[in-house]
Amino acid sequence: MLRVARRLASRWQGLTVILLDRHKIVSAETQRDFDAIGWRVETVAADVFEFLQQDNPTDVDVITTNLFLHHFPQAELARLLALAAQWTDVLAACEPSRAPLALAASQMVWAIGCNDVSRHDAVVSVRAGFNGDEISALWPKQNEWELHEWPAMLFTHCFVARRTGRTPQ
Numbered sequence: 001m002l003r004v005a006r007r008l009a010s011r012w013q014g015l016t017v018i019l020l021d022r023h024k025i026v027s028a029e030t031q032r033d034f035d036a037i038g039w040r041v042e043t044v045a046a047d048v049f050e051f052l053q054q055d056n057p058t059d060v061d062v063i064t065t066n067l068f069l070h071h072f073p074q075a076e077l078a079r080l081l082a083l084a085a086q087w088t089d090v091l092a093a094c095e096p097s098r099a100p101l102a103l104a105a106s107q108m109v110w111a112i113g114c115n116d117v118s119r120h121d122a123v124v125s126v127r128a129g130f131n132g133d134e135i136s137a138l139w140p141k142q143n144e145w146e147l148h149e150w151p152a153m154l155f156t157h158c159f160v161a162r163r164t165g166r167t168p169q
Contacts, residue, residue, distance in 0.1 A: 001064070002033055009037040016040045018060075020051055052083035065093040069135065069159075070128040078138040085140050089163040096129030097157040103127070105155060126155075135159040 001017060017039055019026050026043045034041040044051060063084050069077060084091050096102060106122035114122065136147040139161055146162045 002030055004064075005034060005037060005039050009039065013038050014040075016042060018042045018044060020044045020046060020048060022047060048080065049083070052080070052087060056087050060088045062090045062092065063088045065091075065095075067095060067125070069093055070095050070125060070130065074138065077135075078140075081135070081138050082140040085145070085161070085163075091159075091161045093135065093159045094152070095135075095157045095159070096125045097151050097155050098126060098129035098131045099151065099155075102129065102155040130157040130159070136161075 001019060005015075005017065017034065019041060021043075022045065024043060024045045026041065031041050031043075069080070072080060081091075103123070103126045106126040109119055109122045130149075131151070133147075133149050136142070136149045136159065139145060139147055144163060144165075146164050148158075148160045150158055152158045
């Protein structure tokens, strides 16, 4: 997120970023780096469902996820997407692509020195990844949203939902 923030900081100033993870993982250095570009960072250590089920305390313009959605079974993912849709007007996600080339590459990560855990996780992540319009099919109230889903680069599957013509709940 910091890398994205650095690219956007000249156009988007004074933003607040909420970094959510089950564990406290954001270092003081990373927090200082956000401060240096004029963005405020809030770190939250919580379960994503517990966090999204609370009353939305503020307007959240964008929710981003990276290599996160593929960890959920379909029913839980649908629930997560429904909760996220109540919080924001835009959700953007990058996930593993469930495609033959991505699977073949995931089976070769040993060649770049990955350990046993990473070799296992790479294959499992690709198999749990997405293709086609699988995320869009789980998005709630589709007629109120503009949905885009596409393969990107060799191994990535992207999804963007943008609320159309209506203010958030």
